[in-house]
Amino acid sequence: MKPLFDYDKNQGKPVTNWSDLLRADILDGKLIAEAVHLEVKTEVDEYVNETNKSPTLAVVLVGENPASKSYVTHKEINCKKVGIVPEIFRISNDATELDLIKLITRLNNDETYDGIIVQLPLPAHINEDSVIASISPLKDVDGLTVENLGLLFGGFPRFVPATPLGIMRLLKDARIQTSGKKVVIVGRSKLVGLPLSALLLKRGNDGNATVTVCHTGTKDLQYETKQADILIAAVGQPMVIGETMVKKGTCVIDVGVNRVTDETKVKGFKLVGDVDYENVSKVASLITPVPGGVGPMTVAMLLKNVVKAAKISKKMK
Amino acid sequence: MKPLFDYDKNQGKPVTNWSDLLRADILDGKLIAEAVHLEVKTEVDEYVNETNKSPTLAVVLVGENPASKSYVTHKEINCKKVGIVPEIFRISNDATELDLIKLITRLNNDETYDGIIVQLPLPAHINEDSVIASISPLKDVDGLTVENLGLLFGGFPRFVPATPLGIMRLLKDARIQTSGKKVVIVGRSKLVGLPLSALLLKRGNDGNATVTVCHTGTKDLQYETKQADILIAAVGQPMVIGETMVKKGTCVIDVGVNRVTDETKVKGFKLVGDVDYENVSKVASLITPVPGGVGPMTVAMLLKNVVKAAKISKKMK
Numbered sequence: 001m002k003p004l005f006d007y008d009k010n011q012g013k014p015v016t017n018w019s020d021l022l023r024a025d026i027l028d029g030k031l032i033a034e035a036v037h038l039e040v041k042t043e044v045d046e047y048v049n050e051t052n053k054s055p056t057l058a059v060v061l062v063g064e065n066p067a068s069k070s071y072v073t074h075k076e077i078n079c080k081k082v083g084i085v086p087e088i089f090r091i092s093n094d095a096t097e098l099d100l101i102k103l104i105t106r107l108n109n110d111e112t113y114d115g116i117i118v119q120l121p122l123p124a125h126i127n128e129d130s131v132i133a134s135i136s137p138l139k140d141v142d143g144l145t146v147e148n149l150g151l152l153f154g155g156f157p158r159f160v161p162a163t164p165l166g167i168m169r170l171l172k173d174a175r176i177q178t179s180g181k182k183v184v185i186v187g188r189s190k191l192v193g194l195p196l197s198a199l200l201l202k203r204g205n206d207g208n209a210t211v212t213v214c215h216t217g218t219k220d221l222q223y224e225t226k227q228a229d230i231l232i233a234a235v236g237q238p239m240v241i242g243e244t245m246v247k248k249g250t251c252v253i254d255v256g257v258n259r260v261t262d263e264t265k266v267k268g269f270k271l272v273g274d275v276d277y278e279n280v281s282k283v284a285s286l287i288t289p290v291p292g293g294v295g296p297m298t299v300a301m302l303l304k305n306v307v308k309a310a311k312i313s314k315k316m317k
Numbered sequence: 318m319k320p321l322f323d324y325d326k327n328q329g330k331p332v333t334n335w336s337d338l339l340r341a342d343i344l345d346g347k348l349i350a351e352a353v354h355l356e357v358k359t360e361v362d363e364y365v366n367e368t369n370k371s372p373t374l375a376v377v378l379v380g381e382n383p384a385s386k387s388y389v390t391h392k393e394i395n396c397k398k399v400g401i402v403p404e405i406f407r408i409s410n411d412a413t414e415l416d417l418i419k420l421i422t423r424l425n426n427d428e429t430y431d432g433i434i435v436q437l438p439l440p441a442h443i444n445e446d447s448v449i450a451s452i453s454p455l456k457d458v459d460g461l462t463v464e465n466l467g468l469l470f471g472g473f474p475r476f477v478p479a480t481p482l483g484i485m486r487l488l489k490d491a492r493i494q495t496s497g498k499k500v501v502i503v504g505r506s507k508l509v510g511l512p513l514s515a516l517l518l519k520r521g522n523d524g525n526a527t528v529t530v531c532h533t534g535t536k537d538l539q540y541e542t543k544q545a546d547i548l549i550a551a552v553g554q555p556m557v558i559g560e561t562m563v564k565k566g567t568c569v570i571d572v573g574v575n576r577v578t579d580e581t582k583v584k585g586f587k588l589v590g591d592v593d594y595e596n597v598s599k600v601a602s603l604i605t606p607v608p609g610g611v612g613p614m615t616v617a618m619l620l621k622n623v624v625k626a627a628k629i630s631k632k633m634k
Contacts, residue, residue: 129471151463154463180535208532215527217526219499
């Protein structure tokens with residue numbers, strides 16, 4: 001059988017451990033994200049040279065959700081690495097929707113901030129859609145406003161949500177061809193599934209895939225996932241994609257980040273994806289780990305969006 | 318074999334012509350569109366009672382494209398049928414982009430007009446995207462502006478392009494269940510394929526389908542189309558979907574309207590769809606004819622959008 005991807009697993013070296021050959025290669029998002037960081041750092045340096053100002057990202061964090069706090073810390077650290085100034089606005093859990101919208105309006109009007117993100121989810125008493133709608137589309141580096149969604153689906157992407165953008169970059173940098181391939185996405189969210197399908201469908205070598213979107217309403221999920229040359233799991237539930245759902249040789253991209261209890265860990269939990277990594281690795285040809293796969297790519301593409309926002313605000317190309 | 322759709326072809330009557338049983342039933346878009354017209358007419362009457370004004374549609378027609386002229390005439394006739402006032406703005410083929418944008422700006426600012434459509438395609442020297450961008454999103458009854466696309470993909474549809482809307486309504490009124498069904502769309506345009514996939518994927522009984530989008534880059538189109546419970550052809554080429562591409566019992570929706578030479582006709586051409594109707598009818602269980610299928614539904618849903626625009630302008634529900 002001709003392999004699905006033109007990819008020399010052993011890179012010409014003699015095989016020393018045969019059991020390794022039976023396992024998928026790891027698509028190392030962390031490594032590829034490092035390369036994107038270097039690229040962003042160069043862009044930031046040029047920007048600073050030209051404007052005497054560092055790109056600045058305002059991060060709004062509401063409440064005490066531990067996962068949200070951890071994500072924000074990650075973003076903060078990575079911003080600093082590439083020369084972007086992060087500024088965290090911590091809002092108490094009992095703030096009102098109006099408080100939040102007032103803060104965002106202030107950030108919209110303050111030239112200091114090139115990009116604004118609101119860490120989701122928000123507490124239940126706050127309407128996320130109203131809050132997102134209050135972000136200036138020109139500072140909306142998460143790409144969630146109606147204007148940026150419309151530009152994406154209309155074929156003129158400005159700010160694209162960082163997770164689908166990160167997956168596209170991962171596939172590109174790992175030289176995984178999408179054109180003519182069958183891609184199956186499990187999950188129809190407007191943050192991942194829908195924008196990713198638009199990116200994968202578009203004309204040109206980066207896209208041009210045949211795309212199927214599955215979800216909780218799909219009748220025979222296993223039948224659909226087994227059709228995939230590239231399988232993208234964005235379900236949000238731990239390890240729901242098992243080895244019987246994956247065709248031999250498939251490339252598997254795991255978008256899930258789920259906390260499951262693990263007494264052996266200091267924190268009391270570990271992170272697992274939507275894919276049963278251990279077992280699916282025995283069938284797939286390529287697979288992203290969790291953590292270290294899509295996650296770092298998402299952060300890296302957010303940084304790229306911030307620099308883009310900074311350039312837009314200065315009317316640079 | 319259990320039929321794909323719970324549909325009593327012979328409606329309890331005794332079979333008189335056995336050969337008919339071997340052919341697909343016709344999904345009569347014209348008939349269903351008539352029902353939508355009655356619905357719109359009632360809405361228009363209520364609107365006129367309340368506001369003493371008829372909903373008004375401005376139609377901009379550039380140049381002499383015969384198909385465009387014929388579409389505009391259809392829209393004009395159907396507007397009048399339900400009490401919507403159509404006003405046609407005929408612009409010569411050598412008008413500039415700026416001329417056109419100036420006209421649209423005037424229509425945007427004139428309260429007389431509730432909806433504005435620009436008949437596409439435009440002459441090659443005019444940038445369609447710039448012209449569309451100049452339409453006020455609140456009068457954009459074709460749903461083509463960035464704002465209306467963003468609202469659709471963000472999950473808050475305002476004006477949805479009339480063709481996908483018409484297909485959804487046709488399926489609903491013909492009681493063809495989409496939830497849990499496999500839908501294959503051939504065509505990835507932002508006018509039909511992409512918005513239709515968003516509508517079919519959304520949660521709730523009207524959508525909730527598993528959707529595959531195919532296109533010119535699809536490797537094995539026949540394999541994909543044969544997976545469909547509902548097959549939607551939006552290719553724009555005459556009769557490319559043949560009987561070998563359709564699974565037995567499938568529901569086939571033909572979006573194509575292609576003019577092909579026919580010396581026996583007075584006009585010298587006839588209209589055919591993207592589907593080989595004659596032969597696919599022998600395999601499918603339900604099929605839309607061309608003309609008389611998706612076309613009339615598209616016009617009917619445009620009328621619904623015009624009334625919606627009129628109500629929005631008066632801040633009615």
